[in-house]
Amino acid sequence: xxxxxxxxxxxxxxxxxxxxxxxxxxxxxxxxxxxxxxxxxxxxxxxxxxxxxxxxxxxxxxxxxxxxxxxxxxxxxxxxxxxxxxxxxxxxxxxxxxxxxxxxxxxxxxxxxxxxxxxxxxxxxxxxxxxxxxxxxxxxxxxxxxxxxxxxxxxxxxxxxxxxxxxxxxxxxxxxxxxxxxxxxxxxxxxxxxxxxxxxxxxxxxxx
Amino acid sequence: xxxxxxxxxxxxxxxxxxxxxxxxxxxxxxxxxxxxxxxxxxxxxxxxxxxxxxxxxxxxxxxxxxxxxxxxxxxxxxxxxxxxxxxxxxxxxxxxxxxxxxxxxxxxxxxxxxxxxxxxxxxxxxxxxxxxxxxxxxxxxxxxxxxxxxxxxxxxxxxxxxxxxxxxxxxxxxxxxxxxxxxxxxxxxxxxxxxxxxxxxxxxxxxxxxxxxxxxxxxxxxxxxxxxxxxxxxxxxxxxxxxxxxxxxxxxxxxxxxxxxxxxxxxxxxxxxxxxxxxxxxxxxxxxxxxxxxxxxxxxxxxxxxxxxxxxxxxxxxxxxxxxxxxxxxxxxxxxxxxxxxxxxxxxxxxxxxxxxxxxxxxxxxxxxxxxxxxxxxxxxxxxxxxxxxxxxxxxxxxxxxxxxxxxxxxxxxxxxxxxx
Amino acid sequence: xxxxxxxxxxxxxxxxxxxxxxxxxxxxxxxxxxxxxxxxxxxxxxxxxxxxxxxxxxxxxxxxxxxxxxxxxxxxxxxxxxxxxxxxxxxxxxxxxxxxxxxxxxxxxxxxxxxxxxxxxxxxxxxxxxxxxxxxxxxxxxxxxxxxxxxxxxxxxxxxxxxxxxxxxxx
Numbered sequence: 001x002x003x004x005x006x007x008x009x010x011x012x013x014x015x016x017x018x019x020x021x022x023x024x025x026x027x028x029x030x031x032x033x034x035x036x037x038x039x040x041x042x043x044x045x046x047x048x049x050x051x052x053x054x055x056x057x058x059x060x061x062x063x064x065x066x067x068x069x070x071x072x073x074x075x076x077x078x079x080x081x082x083x084x085x086x087x088x089x090x091x092x093x094x095x096x097x098x099x100x101x102x103x104x105x106x107x108x109x110x111x112x113x114x115x116x117x118x119x120x121x122x123x124x125x126x127x128x129x130x131x132x133x134x135x136x137x138x139x140x141x142x143x144x145x146x147x148x149x150x151x152x153x154x155x156x157x158x159x160x161x162x163x164x165x166x167x168x169x170x171x172x173x174x175x176x177x178x179x180x181x182x183x184x185x186x187x188x189x190x191x192x193x194x195x196x197x198x199x200x201x202x203x204x205x206x207x208x
Numbered sequence: 209x210x211x212x213x214x215x216x217x218x219x220x221x222x223x224x225x226x227x228x229x230x231x232x233x234x235x236x237x238x239x240x241x242x243x244x245x246x247x248x249x250x251x252x253x254x255x256x257x258x259x260x261x262x263x264x265x266x267x268x269x270x271x272x273x274x275x276x277x278x279x280x281x282x283x284x285x286x287x288x289x290x291x292x293x294x295x296x297x298x299x300x301x302x303x304x305x306x307x308x309x310x311x312x313x314x315x316x317x318x319x320x321x322x323x324x325x326x327x328x329x330x331x332x333x334x335x336x337x338x339x340x341x342x343x344x345x346x347x348x349x350x351x352x353x354x355x356x357x358x359x360x361x362x363x364x365x366x367x368x369x370x371x372x373x374x375x376x377x378x379x380x381x382x383x384x385x386x387x388x389x390x391x392x393x394x395x396x397x398x399x400x401x402x403x404x405x406x407x408x409x410x411x412x413x414x415x416x417x418x419x420x421x422x423x424x425x426x427x428x429x430x431x432x433x434x435x436x437x438x439x440x441x442x443x444x445x446x447x448x449x450x451x452x453x454x455x456x457x458x459x460x461x462x463x464x465x466x467x468x469x470x471x472x473x474x475x476x477x478x479x480x481x482x483x484x485x486x487x488x489x490x491x492x493x494x495x496x497x498x499x500x501x502x503x504x505x506x507x508x509x510x511x512x513x514x515x516x517x518x519x520x521x522x523x524x525x526x527x528x529x530x531x532x533x534x535x536x537x538x539x540x541x542x543x544x545x546x547x548x549x550x551x552x553x554x555x556x557x558x559x560x561x562x563x564x565x566x567x568x569x570x571x572x573x574x575x576x577x578x579x580x581x582x583x584x585x586x587x588x589x590x591x592x593x594x595x596x597x598x599x600x601x602x603x604x605x606x607x608x609x610x611x612x613x614x615x616x617x618x619x620x621x622x623x624x625x626x627x628x629x
Numbered sequence: 630x631x632x633x634x635x636x637x638x639x640x641x642x643x644x645x646x647x648x649x650x651x652x653x654x655x656x657x658x659x660x661x662x663x664x665x666x667x668x669x670x671x672x673x674x675x676x677x678x679x680x681x682x683x684x685x686x687x688x689x690x691x692x693x694x695x696x697x698x699x700x701x702x703x704x705x706x707x708x709x710x711x712x713x714x715x716x717x718x719x720x721x722x723x724x725x726x727x728x729x730x731x732x733x734x735x736x737x738x739x740x741x742x743x744x745x746x747x748x749x750x751x752x753x754x755x756x757x758x759x760x761x762x763x764x765x766x767x768x769x770x771x772x773x774x775x776x777x778x779x780x781x782x783x784x785x786x787x788x789x790x791x792x793x794x795x796x797x798x799x800x
Binding site for chain 2: 669670671672673675676677679680683684685698710711713715716719720723745746747748749750751768769771
Binding site: 132133134141146147148149150151155156157159160161163164166168169170171172 | 714715717718719721722725743747748749750751752753757758
């Protein structure tokens with residue numbers, strides 16, 4: 001039973017490639033993919049972090065390497081403390097991370113959601129399929145190069161698609177949301193604008 | 209009452225009964241452990257509490273496999289958050305757990321305030337605590353009503369909806385909307401409480417406790433209800449922790465995690481209240497835990513009313529985060545510019561990562577905010593309690609009857625808006 | 630309220646107890662006062678739909694409190710909540726299972742036009758797959774707005790040529 005800062009220090013001592021991660025609140029560590037399962041097992045068994053609070057991923061956009069970071073939050077119910085464990089996926093084109101379903105069965109659905117939203121494969125997962133979107137949806141929605149409006153694709157049910165001849169279409173983005181981009185204020189681009197003003201209800205979308 | 213029926217045992221019983229009673233001689237080779245039927249329960253179903261689909265494999269009336277299929281209400285909240293300023297995202301948090309919107313608003317506001325290291329004044333914290341506890345009562349009432357409706361008790365739903373209308377009247381007076389309130393902002397709340405509102409909340413609590421006893425009396429010692437729920441859907445303590453269950457579902461199984469006590473936020477440490485914890489982890493325990501939590505919420509509300517602090521209801525010194533009062537905006541240049549920047553650019557947050565969890569009525573709602581600076585988050589992950597609570601369904605819904613599935617779903621009290629985001 | 634099919638005239642000369650009216654008017658009168666909704670309650674609007682059924686707002690004054698979840702037994706589908714592309718085929722399927730005459734009320738901003746969810750997964754209005762009769766705005770609409778929509782739907786039904794279409798010579 002160790003306090004989270006001590007736990008992080010001990011993990012760093014045992015696994016030399018683990019480094020500190022900047023964090024605004026809880027102790028956080030960066031872990032290489034090879035040590036991930038070992039670190040999480042140590043946290044769960046030796047340091048009392050029995051609860052997997054959250055499992056998610058961040059896409060740092062195309063062009064940044066490493067592109068995907070998978071972030072785990074573990075919580076200790078006895079002490080009430082968190083540790084954040086972050087690991088970068090080795091490959092940017094086909095990201096893959098070992099699955100922690102063997103440690104926490106609750107990670108099953110979290111990993112399926114990560115796969116669904118980012119396309120990150122979890123090796124060793126018993127049943128890796130889409131969970132929020134339907135099977136056969138093209139693209140990984142939460143990646144930065146996927147548009148918020150979506151892509152055009154047929155409806156999930158072919159019968160209804162034939163009956164109504166309505167496909168899944170990108171949502172019309174004219175008129176909002178008017179917001180500047182994330183990051184520090186850049187006064188030259190500070191004027192918030194609609195994301196895609198090239199088409200609206202009266203002007204057709206340019207085909208390019 | 210045996211609810212875990214052994215499939216081959218029951219099949220063998222049917223086979224011997226058939227042979228004894230003459231069966232159907234025309235089909236001598238009839239294999240009684242025959243084909244399994246695949247049945248989809250939902251997504252449009254009165255008992256699935258929203259758009260949940262359970263793909264069941266049945267052997268007669270007994271389930272051999274239950275696979276929940278979610279995502280029918282996935283609206284893309286997390287992607288939308290990357291395109292909205294922090295204050296613009298507040299209405300989306302309302303619609304996560306739409307039975308207790310004020311609690312979601314509070315959790316989101318505190319998470320983003322942690323990013324800036326901002327502490328709101330005590331009056332704001334007290335307002336947030338009162339509204340969160342009223343939201344807890346509202347959510348548990350709805351959960352109780354729907355649970356009662358599923359197992360066949362109509363009156364419970366009608367009575368609890370009646371009590372919720374009282375709450376709606378109070379919410380409307382405070383925030384302007386019956387539910388989906390969008391009440392908090394980063395650094396404070398939208399407006400101060402109206403005059404006399406606290407008295408009306410006190411009066412509501414006074415008439416609520418006897419009404420609650422009346423509602424619970426309809427179910428607690430009702431033989432039909434206990435037959436349907438005792439021993440049904442047992443979740444062991446180890447399973448509850450391993451699957452990430454939180455809230456009344458985990459507490460019903462004996463896992464005594466309550467973030468209001470373990471990691472108090474927004475001034476919860478000042479108030480005295482008990483946390484009910486069950487023993488057996490069946491549906492009846494979860495029902496009892498929710499009933500008791502409502503009584504404890506009333507206790508907290510009464511304490512907050514008694515010790516309600518004066519002062520500011522927003523963080524006055526957060527120049528770039530919380531907009532100044534309207535009369536200053538309309539008369540003074542600096543405040544006008546400040547308001548303009550906050551509304552168009554968003555509250556300016558420093559770069560960093562923060563993860564905050566709050567004890568919501570359905571469980572633990574967590575927000576993981578990654579910021580690169582500026583007024584728009586870079587990544588916002590919503591850790592939803594209903595998502596984790598539902599992940600245990602494949603495990604506990606095997607070897608039971610279909611009607612037990614309905615009981616289990618009712619006792620888990622999840623909301624698809626939160627699960628799918 | 631343009632309606633030529635609402636006259637119910639009582640002819641006392643024939644014999645007491647006989648009412649003479651247009652067939653359209655009678656059929657429409659029956660239909661408007663017993664619109665049984667099929668609540669396609671998907672999200673937050675479903676909670677307001679339940680609230681309109683309770684005693685404070687009381688939709689049963691309009692004959693519409695029988696909210697059964699069976700499409701075969703209902704007249705009007707109230708799409709209450711967000712329709713995502715994953716859910717849309719099921720909504721259409723259930724609409725197809727309803728029997729004529731049937732109407733659709735799109736309740737709330739999400740069902741009418743996509744609401745505030747302009748994203749890859751949200752269908753921008755249920756009228757892309759269903760013919761909608763009444764749109765209710767609001768997020769969620771107040772129960773009074775839902776009752777207003779029922780009244781508007783009743784006015785719309787009263788303008789139908791229900792019986793005339795039955796008796797028309799098939800040609």
